[in-house]
Amino acid sequence: SSSSSSSSSSSTRTDDIQWMMSLSDALRQMQESGGAAAARRQLGKGATPVSELLNELLLARGFRRWDIPDSSSNPAATGHVMFLVPNGMHANELATHLNKQLGIRVCQNAPGCFQRCAVQFSTRDVNPKHNHDRLLSLLASEIDNFIQEQASSNIPPTIATTSGMPPSSSSSSSSSSSSSSSSSSSSSSSSSTRTDDIQWMMSLSDALRQMQESGGAAAARQRCNTRFELLNELLLARGFRRWDIPDSSSNPAATGHVMFLVPDGMHANELATHLNKQLGIRVCQNAPGCFQRCAVQFSTRDVNPKHNHDRLLSLLASEIDNFIQEQASSNIPPTIATTSGMPLVLLVAGAGTRLRNSTGITLPKCMVPIHRKTIMQRMIQNAASSNAIASIVLVVGHERTRVIQHAESIRRPPGMDLRIVVNPDHSTTNTSKSLLAAMRSVPELATRGFVLADGDLVCHPRIFDRVARFPESCAAIERPSPCSTACRDEEAVRVAMDASTHRCTAIGKGIGVGVGESIGLYKLTSSTVRNSSLVEYLDRVGRQEYYEDAFQSVLLGSNKEEEEDNHRFDMTLLDVTGLPCIEVDDGDDYDCALKIVDSVLFG
Numbered sequence: 106s107s108s109s110s111s112s113s114s115s116s117t118r119t120d121d122i123q124w125m126m127s128l129s130d131a132l133r134q135m136q137e138s139g140g141a142a143a144a145r146r147q148l149g150k151g152a153t154p155v156s157e158l159l160n161e162l163l164l165a166r167g168f169r170r171w172d173i174p175d176s177s178s179n180p181a182a183t184g185h186v187m188f189l190v191p192n193g194m195h196a197n198e199l200a201t202h203l204n205k206q207l208g209i210r211v212c213q214n215a216p217g218c219f220q221r222c223a224v225q226f227s228t229r230d231v232n233p234k235h236n237h238d239r240l241l242s243l244l245a246s247e248i249d250n251f252i253q254e255q256a257s258s259n260i261p262p263t264i265a266t267t268s269g270m271p272p273s274s275s276s277s278s279s280s281s282s283s284s285s286s287s288s289s290s291s292s293s294s295s296s297s298t299r300t301d302d303i304q305w306m307m308s309l310s311d312a313l314r315q316m317q318e319s320g321g322a323a324a325a326r327q328r329c330n331t332r333f334e335l336l337n338e339l340l341l342a343r344g345f346r347r348w349d350i351p352d353s354s355s356n357p358a359a360t361g362h363v364m365f366l367v368p369d370g371m372h373a374n375e376l377a378t379h380l381n382k383q384l385g386i387r388v389c390q391n392a393p394g395c396f397q398r399c400a401v402q403f404s405t406r407d408v409n410p411k412h413n414h415d416r417l418l419s420l421l422a423s424e425i426d427n428f429i430q431e432q433a434s435s436n437i438p439p440t441i442a443t444t445s446g447m448p449l450v451l452l453v454a455g456a457g458t459r460l461r462n463s464t465g466i467t468l469p470k471c472m473v474p475i476h477r478k479t480i481m482q483r484m485i486q487n488a489a490s491s492n493a494i495a496s497i498v499l500v501v502g503h504e505r506t507r508v509i510q511h512a513e514s515i516r517r518p519p520g521m522d523l524r525i526v527v528n529p530d531h532s533t534t535n536t537s538k539s540l541l542a543a544m545r546s547v548p549e550l551a552t553r554g555f556v557l558a559d560g561d562l563v564c565h566p567r568i569f570d571r572v573a574r575f576p577e578s579c580a581a582i583e584r585p586s587p588c589s590t591a592c593r594d595e596e597a598v599r600v601a602m603d604a605s606t607h608r609c610t611a612i613g614k615g616i617g618v619g620v621g622e623s624i625g626l627y628k629l630t631s632s633t634v635r636n637s638s639l640v641e642y643l644d645r646v647g648r649q650e651y652y653e654d655a656f657q658s659v660l661l662g663s664n665k666e667e668e669e670d671n672h673r674f675d676m677t678l679l680d681v682t683g684l685p686c687i688e689v690d691d692g693d694d695y696d697c698a699l700k701i702v703d704s705v706l707f708g
Contacts, residue, residue, distance in 0.1 A: 156186055158238075158241050159186065159226055159241065159244075160186070162241060162244065162245050162248075163188050163226075163248075166191070166245075166248055166249075166252070167191035167192075168188040168189065168190060168191060169188065169189045170186070170187075170188055170189075171187040171188060171189050171223055185225050185226070185227055186225070186226055187215060187223055187224070187225050187226075188223065188224055188225075188226065189222055189223050190222060190223065190224060194252075194255070195221055196214060196215065196221055196222055196223055196224040197214055197221060198251075199212075199224060199248075199251055200212045200213060200214050200224050202247065202251050203244065203247050203248070203251070206247045206250075207240070207243055207244065207247060210227070211226060211227060211240070211244060212224050212225060212226045212227065213225050213227075332418070333363055335418055336363070336403055336418065336421075337363075339418060339421065339422050339425075340365050340403075340425075343368070343422075343425055343426070343429070344368035344369075345365040345366065345367060345368060346365065346366045347363070347364075347365055347366075348364040348365060348366050348400055348576060362402050362403070362404055363402070363403055364400055364401070364402050364403075365400065365401055365402075365403065366399055366400050366576050367399060367400065367401060369554070369630065369631050369632055370432075370631075370632055371428075371429075371432065373399055373400055373401040375428075376389075376401060376425070376428055377389045377390060377401050379424065379428050380421065380424050380425070380428070383424045383427075384417070384420055384421065384424060387404070388403065388404060388417065388421060389401050389402060389403045389404065390402050390404075399576045399577050400576055446492070446493055446494050446495030446496075447493070447494065447495060447553050447554050447555050447556060447573075448494070448495060448496045448497065448498050448524075448547070448549065448550060448553065448555045448556070449484075449488045449494045449496070449497050449498065449555065449556045449557075449558065449573075450498045450500065450540065450543050450550065450555050450556070450557045450558070451471075451481070451484060451485075451497060451498070451499050451500070451558050451560055452500050452536055452539045452540065452543075452557075452558070452559055452560050453469070453470075453471040453481065453499060453500065453501055453502075453508055453560030454500050454501055454502030454503060454505075454528045454531040454539045454560075455470065455502070455503060455531070455536075455560065455561075456469075456470075456503040456531075456532070457469065457470030457473075457503075457561070459690050459691045460473070460561075460689060460690060460691055460692070460694075460695065463691045463692035463693075464691075464692045464695055466695075469503060469504045469507060469508050470560065470561050470689065471508060471511075471560040471561065472507065472508065472511050473689065473695070475563055475689075475698050475699060475702050476699065476702055476703060479511065480560070480561060480562070480563055480689060481508075481511065481512060481515065481560065482515050483563055484558055484560075484562065484564075484569075485497065485512075485515050485517060486515075486566075487564070487566045487569035487570075488521075488556075488569065488573075489517060489518050489521065490566055490570070491566070491569055491570045491573045491574065493556075493570070493573035493574050494521065494556065494573060495520075495521065495522075496521060496522040496523070496524060497512075497517070497521065497522070497523050497524065498524045498526060498543050498547055498550070498555070499512050499523060499524065499525050499526065500526045500527075500528055500539045500540070500542060500543050501525060501526070501527055501528070502527065502528045502529075502531025502532070502539070503531055503532075505527060509525055512525075524547060526542050526543045526546045526547065527542070528542045530648070533648060533649075534648045534649065535648070535649050535650055535651055536559070536651045536652045537643050537646050537647075537648075537650045537651055537652045537654060537655050538643075538648060539652075540557065540643055540652045540655075541640065541643040541644055544634075544639070544640050544643070545640070550634070551631065551634050551635065551640070552631055553631055554578075554628070554629055554630040554631040554632075554633070554634060555628075555629060556572065556573050556626075556627070556628050556629075557626070557627040557628070557629060557652075558625065558626050558627075559625035559626070559688060561625075561688050561689045561690065562624065562625045562626060562686065562687075562688050562689075563686065563687050563688075563689060563698045563701075563702065564581075564624065564626065564681075564684070564685070564686035564687075565684045565685050565686060567684055568581055568624070568626065568681045568684050568686055569626065571679060571681065572626050572627070572628050572679060573628065575628055575677070575679060577628075577630060577675065577676075577677055578627075578628055578629050578630050578633040578674075578675060578676045578677065579627065579628050579676060579677045579678070579679050580600065580609060580612070580623050580626070580627045580628075580676055580677075580678055580679065581623070581624050581626040581627070581679050581681045581686075582600050582620070582621040582622060582623055582624065582678050582679065582680060582681065582682075583621050583622050583624055583680075583681060583682050583686070584620065584621040584680060584682045585621065595614075596614065596690070597614065597622040598612065598613060598614055598622060598623040598625070598651070598653050599612070599613065599614065599616055599617070599618065599619035599621070599622055599623075600612045600616075600619050600620060600621055600622070600623050600678055601616055601617075601619045601620060602620055602678045606677075607677050607678050608675060608676065608677060608678070609656075609660070609674075609676040609677070609678050610660065611657060611660060612653050612656050612657050612660065613651075613653050613654055613656075613657045614651075614653075616657070620678070621678075621680070621682070623653065624681065624686050624688065625688050627676075629676075633674060633675060633676065636673045636674070637659045637673045637674040638659075638673075639655065639659065642655040642656075642658045642659050642662075643655045645658065646658060656674065656676075659673065659674040660674055685701040685702075686701075687701060
């Protein structure tokens with residue numbers, strides 16, 4: 106068996122080499138006869154060009170040429186031409202049948218959603234040994250065989266003899282038995298769907314042709330960009346926020362799509378459903394994956410030349426206002442965000458006993474220098490560079506006078522306020538009570554949401570930026586890996602998640618293995634704070650508990666609720682493994698912080 110396998114492999118290899126040599130001969134022959142330009146001219150001249158013979162052959166069998174008004178659709182330029190198959194015929198099955206029976210790849214499926222209804226034929230000189238007249242004759246014969254096979258399989262193809270009109274309905278009503286009635290309705294449904302597909306493609310072809318006639322792709326992009334400016338103005342006035350992704354593909358003039366975060370308290374999925382239903386066309390769609398509840402994607406493309414886009418924008422504004430009013434009347438008032446940033450809550454009330462005992466450093470931990478800058482200075486610098494933080498809420502306790510003086514000496518952008526909250530019981534409490542003190546002293550945290558950071562965290566600016574700009578509540582986590590120290594410490598705050606949604610399902614030091622370790626950086630939106638009754642849970646946990654213990658209590662409480670109310674504490678886990686970060690708890694952590702800052706040049 107080994108010998109036969111080797112022989113088969115050798116034979117296949119020889120065929121490959123022969124095919125490559127024949128292709129090389131064909132290319133040489135093409136060059137000797139005038140190069141690629143002459144080969145293209147050959148496709149369009151002679152007694153009867155191959156493309157015309159193919160066109161005549163297919164039209165006689167109910168196919169229809171699918172012209173896209175662009176130079177790339179010229180068969181003399183590309184060697185390919187697209188045809189819509191007859192109504193009732195499956196294009197994918199036809200292409201498979203023809204390529205198999207003829208032994209060469211004469212056709213292929215159309216891209217994407219057109220696979221069922223369109224097929225692309227080749228008119229290129231792929232091999233100089235091919236007799237194209239003979240090939241066309243065999244092609245015609247095999248198409249006829251395919252149609253006959255369909256007929257003998259009781260799946261009669263409906264050959265389109267008109268320019269796109271659906272076949273007469275009389276054939277579907279000829280049978281009177283109940284079984285054939287069921288079959289007829291199924292066939293009618295399939296035929297209707299098929300007709301809709303063809304009509305949609307033809308309207309797309311018309312739109313492309315109109316685009317070419319009105320100035321081509323550049324003009325279409327300009328119109329698209331103009332509509333985006335109007336759409337942007339319309340949505341910003343209603344509390345939406347543009348979700349910029351730093352990539353050229355996010356340019357609305359290039360893609361025809363633009364993403365917006367909906368106002369806090371509004372459900373993006375419900376908004377998209379409402380707008381598409383009321384306007385009768387698909388003007389927007391949900392963002393992918395876990396962003397479906399908070400972001401929506403709008404289209405600014407010329408989808409249909411019959412659309413009056415100015416009128417459409419006016420109707421869009423009206424329907425968004427209607428949706429907001431419906432929410433208000435349902436006692437679910439949307440909280441319209443009026444500013445572009447949220448507060449950063451920085452917890453620096455601890456004494457740093459473990460670090461002092463292992464290194465002899467007597468400074469408050471947040472004031473410990475990591476090369477040229479202190480831990481607090483690096484965190485505030487991250488907040489400033491992200492442009493997502495409007496103010497800083499500093500929770501102090503141990504040596505608070507020195508800590509406050511140091512915080513005030515750190516340079517901040519104009520308008521970034523520094524607010525001081527004192528935890529008077531810092532020596533007998535833990536981070537849960539420091540966060541509780543902040544939320545009780547600054548009510549704005551509950552209405553606007555906030556970013557939360559431990560005061561001993563040293564992290565790369567990209568980590569902070571990802572968390573601060575994430576559109577939902579989230580936690581930055583590290584997975585165990587060669588490039589991280591995650592979960593190697595018994596004191597690590599571990600996390601578990603739902604693999605399908607990346608939502609946090611458990612958090613804390615006592616939950617078991619989990620999927621990774623929280624680095625001590627979170628974002629909590631106002632809806633999460635409000636729906637989870639977070640202040641109540643922070644007040645309820647013990648004085649020496651961490652705020653993550655309150656998060657875990659909320660999660661356990663949510664899991665006991667009914668299924669539809671099981672989103673009270675939605676927090677997505679952001680994997681930042683590979684980006685440098687460390688919580689400086691002891692001497693080993695301090696040494697690690699010095700190494701990573703020095704190696705990656707934080708600044």
